Amino acid sequence: MKRGRPFRKRGRWQAVWRRFCRNRLAVAGLVLLLFLIGAAVFAPAIADYERVIHQDSANRLIAPCAAYPFGTDAYGRDLFARVIWGSRYSLSLGIGSVLAAMLAGAVIGSAAGFYGGRTDSMIMRLIDMIMAIPGTLLAITIAAALGTGVGNLMIAMSISQIPTFARVVRSVVWTIASEDYVEAAKTYGSKTARLITRQIWPNALGPLIVQASLSMAQAVLTISSLSFIGLGIPAPSPEWGTILAENKSYMRMYGYLCTIPGFAILLSVIALNLIGDGLRDALDPKLSGPVR
């Protein structure tokens, strides 16, 4: 008998990957996102941080040229360096807050979906109450209460997204919990935690991943909006929304100052949305189509 036989082979996820790759737009989105993540990760190598903050009154409001690919702003700061470094805020906060919300939502939603009955009603009514407030407004409220700053923004973004994830997870878990294989695992004595993590979660992962990638797009947008109105990352930091806010008074004369950071936001949102749509189709071909 051969030893060390692998207990699983990666059949399912390979099939998902193949279906994903067949979707050209989704692949384009992935390439775009990897490009943006690359920019964020290698920002120090691309542009020195000194150029982000260095003010040069001699070189104010220069249109894009060889020395300054994206031009300079009213303080003579290099817009290219600022946009590149800005991707760090948008992407890390977007991804980080969604992951945190996903984890919390998974735990809350699993409890509601698995136990059902009164537990479910209580948790979900609470979630409904939070959901009654629009997500962005909730984030604004929390950010305003906590004050500005990266950490607080992250908390605000996570909390405002928990309800969405809790709902998605709850409905999926509720469906799976009554499957025969979960019953079977009960008959041989699996404990609740093991049932949820081993039997239910692997099967709930698909919808969760889709929701996550679509939520990330929303999160990137919300972070920029909050920064734009002054509740996100405070002014000197090169967050995309903050850059937009700083430059909005020069927008009429120097259009590039707002279009370029705006375009960066647009690109990341499009990339994440394309990936989300692609994943949804790849994970469950039955769901594809125009219906949301």
Added chain:
Amino acid sequence: MEQPLLEVQNLKTYFPVNRGFLHAVDDISFSIPRGRTLGVVGESGCGKSTLGRTILGLTPAVSGEIRLDGVPVLGKERQRQPDLQRKIQMIFQDPYGSLNPRMSVGEIIADPILVQQGRTGSSDLERQVLELMEKVGLSERLFGAYPHELDGGRRQRVGIARALALHPDLIVCDEPVSSLDVSIQAQILNLLMELQEKEGFTYLFITHDLSVVRHISHEIVVMYLGQCVEQGETEEIFSHPSHPYTRALLDAIPRPTTKGPKRRPVLQGEVVSPIDPKPGCRFAGRCSFSSPECEREDVLLREAAEGHWVRCRKLSGENL
């Protein structure tokens, strides 16, 4: 007399619904000696699956008693015996829904062992899993395969291997072959019987298919609306069916003949609601022999012959 492995006494499982209680299992009693098979027969919705689930502890009972090897195992008693989960296992009807699509065959069969024994050496675990696979006739190369790559028969074999993994005493088979092709049904039934012969398993075999039950069971319980209407040795019931419902079931088996005796009329009427049923014989509305008194008071199980119990008022009249 030797102590039976499983004793069920006056078991009642009710479900609360809007209008009262749904009597899914209403006062069922039977016992299965070790190494034997009891077939539970009845139409959809008669409570046979609920009976199995109650014995497994998946559904709480209202009253009654279940003893395994003489030890009560119902309700609170259950928690005191972690070993119980090992002793009673189940084979499910739907071989598609009963296997986790994200787990490989090896993982599915290994999971009960991991849950009950904790981490054992991985090579030892692998050896156990491969032995189980061999026992149920699964090729070794399917170890890493996923359920969706297997056909119905192989999937059901995986389900059987998972049930056997903990060396149970009693296996509850809930319609294990009714969703399989006929040729595969025979293979699976023969496998179950072979395993019983070799390892001495005891089966509670739930089915709606009388030909299947005749093939595999030593004893039969015929259920109608939560009640046992007839109970006895398989051959006795097939040769002397006494309850009108059992007769109707037997008449409904298609016979491969062109001549033969003329068919009795098919059952008329609807099944009455199992929600807070009125007193009286529950079959009376569909029975061609019922009299007004059948609908007035409850009918008790009476012994028609040695070990052959029937719940019918008209018992005395031979050949109804």
